[in-house]
Amino acid sequence: MSIVDLHMHSFYSDDGEYTPTQLVDMCHQSGIQIMAIADHNWIKANKEASLRCKELGMTYIPAIEVDCTYKGVNLHVVGYGIDDSEEFNKLGESIEKQEQACSLKKLELTNDLGFELEKAQLDALSSNGVYTGEMFGEALLNDPRYLDNELLKPYREGESRSDNPFVNFYWDYYAQGKPCYTEIKFPTLEDTIKLINEHGGIAVLAHPGNNLKGRFELLDEMVELWLQGVECFSSYHPEEVNQYFYNKAKELSILYTCGSDFHGKTKPSIELGGHHSNVEEEIKDNLKKYHLI
Incomplete structure (x- = not known):
């Protein structure tokens, strides 16, 4: 049973299904004690989820998953421990308008x-x-x-x-490089790290085995740009990829996290807590080191 899940989505993400309160209740029923909802480019879930976690005696870390780019590669970077600045929701509004404009082209x-x-x-x-x-x-x-x-x-x-x-x-x-891909102008990795850090957060690369498209060496460059962590344990990663990024995080002395990327119906095989980590106590210590819990 997992006790930590730091990556899931509410219905504030276009591809999410559940309300923030429903997610907290589901995590509580699953035995998860420390959680974060990282919606795509919005922070709308954080207040509601934090309040419900307090009622249930759970630990909530406010988060956001920001779409950004580095060297032509589209990435997802999670900001943990962020404040509730409207700058984040302004980013969400900008990206949503672009996505609305692209939707008919996708059709x-x-x-x-x-x-x-x-x-x-x-x-x-x-x-x-x-x-x-x-x-x-x-x-x-x-x-x-x-x-x-x-x-x-x-x-x-x-x-x-x-x-x-x-x-x-x-x-x-519809992903980058595929037949129905439509380009959205996302912020750069550098600007994303800066935005997260300016608002009290820690910038962590999400599901790198999926995001980096085999170019794992890019993580070293990103850390030089002040990326502060990596989601080494993910539902998308086979065991060897989990282990690679776990070892790499230790080598680079950065935060390492775990997240299922649970969405609901769009990813039915992914369960809350399904990130395949066997070092959750280490992750808890890591979160304390970075003052996230």
Whole structure:
């Protein structure tokens, strides 16, 4: 049983499902004692989650997951221990407007693959006019016209990409370098670290095994730019990758964390606490060292 999970998403993330209070209650039921909700480019969940954690005797670390770029690679950096500055939500507003503007282009690119999705099908899944790759996956996989579509076959039950079909569809078609990718202007890594640090936070690279696209050497460069930590234990990492970044964090003397990246329905195979770490007591000591708990 895990007692620490420092990366999960509420419904304030476009691809999240649960309210902050629901997430806290779910963590409490799972035995998690220390938690953080790191929504994409928003801090809206932190106050509500912190209050509920206090009621239940749990420890909450305020957090945000910021989309940013370094050397042409799109990254996610989590800021832990941040204050409640509106600067973070202004960033969220800027990115949301860009994503809304790109959503119709994504629909066009998706239909270029041979589909005939309609805007109304995406609007039924989106509350703010942002169409994520996961939403396209959900709409297509639930569309009876495409039950036998060969392109969708890998995401059907029992097939190679069926463990997390919606998010796998996103990674395969909407992620950077894929056929339906649309570019958003994200802040640089340097500016992201600065923003997090200026507001009392610690900047940590999320799921590096997934983020760095095999260019693990970039972590050393990022630490030289004052990146302060790495999420070495992640649900996305095989054991050898967890171990690589655990050893690397110790070598670089930076904070190392663990996070499931739980979202709910978009990643059904990921459970709260499912980060595969066996050094949670060390992580707790690390969090104390950085004054996060």
